[in-house]
Amino acid sequence: MNDPSVYLVADTRITAQARERGVHALTLPEVVAEAVEAGVRMVQIRAKDATAEEMEALAREVAAVTDGRAALVLNDAVDVAVRLRAAGVPVDGVHVGQSDRSPAEARALLGPAAHLGLSANQPEHLEALRRLPRGTVSAIGVGTVRATQTKADAPAPKGFDGLRDFLAAAEGLGVQRIAIGGLGPGDPSRVREAGADGMAVVSAICAAPSPREAAALLRAEWDASAPHPAG
Ligand SMILES: Cc1ncc(COP(=O)(O)OP(=O)(O)O)c(N)n1
Ligand SMILES: Cc1ncsc1CCOP(=O)(O)O
Numbered sequence: 001m002n003d004p005s006v007y008l009v010a011d012t013r014i015t016a017q018a019r020e021r022g023v024h025a026l027t028l029p030e031v032v033a034e035a036v037e038a039g040v041r042m043v044q045i046r047a048k049d050a051t052a053e054e055m056e057a058l059a060r061e062v063a064a065v066t067d068g069r070a071a072l073v074l075n076d077a078v079d080v081a082v083r084l085r086a087a088g089v090p091v092d093g094v095h096v097g098q099s100d101r102s103p104a105e106a107r108a109l110l111g112p113a114a115h116l117g118l119s120a121n122q123p124e125h126l127e128a129l130r131r132l133p134r135g136t137v138s139a140i141g142v143g144t145v146r147a148t149q150t151k152a153d154a155p156a157p158k159g160f161d162g163l164r165d166f167l168a169a170a171e172g173l174g175v176q177r178i179a180i181g182g183l184g185p186g187d188p189s190r191v192r193e194a195g196a197d198g199m200a201v202v203s204a205i206c207a208a209p210s211p212r213e214a215a216a217l218l219r220a221e222w223d224a225s226a227p228h229p230a231g
């Protein structure tokens with residue numbers, strides 16, 4: 001099973017912005033390399049401006065970096081993931097949102113072994129998930145926890161109490177539960193206490209002066225915090 005505990009959503013825009021502002025001098029594959037070396041075990045490529053061809057080229061580059069050391073997931077781009085997997089490139093799956101390709105269709109295209117993440121932030125999203133065959137969705141991304149500048153159309157912040165309640169409602173659905181939105185250093189223990197299997201971050205790593213140090217801190221904080229009770 002993939003390890004989503006510290007999940008880097010590597011965003012082309014946020015990374016380029018940090019580079020242009022002199023926050024760091026790294027390209028997206030370099031940010032991923034530092035994060036994986038620091039202990040990140042799951043990476044998503046989020047390239048909202050990319051064509052399918054650009055996503056494919058970037059995914060090949062990032063896959064050469066992750067190279068089986070971290071699970072690699074593509075944001076939205078089901079067809080690209082299917083193509084790359086067929087070509088033997090180590091891409092593990094995709095993350096889709098509520099207005100992207102449906103999970104049933106994505107699963108049919110990807111096959112049973114791939115990772116399929118789905119955004120879920122409303123009770124009706126969990127109802128729909130309950131009606132799908134087990135194994136259709138591998139993980140849900142739940143957020144936002146706090147407000148974020150990274151996604152213009154992000155759902156409203158739930159806070160940690162709202163996160164806990166939503167994750168509890170998703171218990172027993174057989175999916176990993178990943179918190180997202182406005183998270184960073186200092187948060188792993190609260191995310192874990194709320195019942196999440198992982199936390200996904202964009203700016204906390206992509207826009208940090210040292211993505212390596214930022215990732216290492218999140219890794220250490222996650223590992224040092226108590227696991228939530230099983231159930
Ligand atoms: C882990 C994770 N959770 C949620 C999202 C958001 O996906 P989506 O709702 O499709 O929005 P975009 O990222 O496509 O703008 C995510 N990417 N990853
Ligand atoms: C992709 C996405 N989906 C919900 S919030 C979000 C962006 C999270 O970015 P950040 O970690 O910078 O707040």
Ligand SMILES: [Mg+2]
Pocket residue numbers: 075076095096097100
């Ligand atoms: Mg999407």
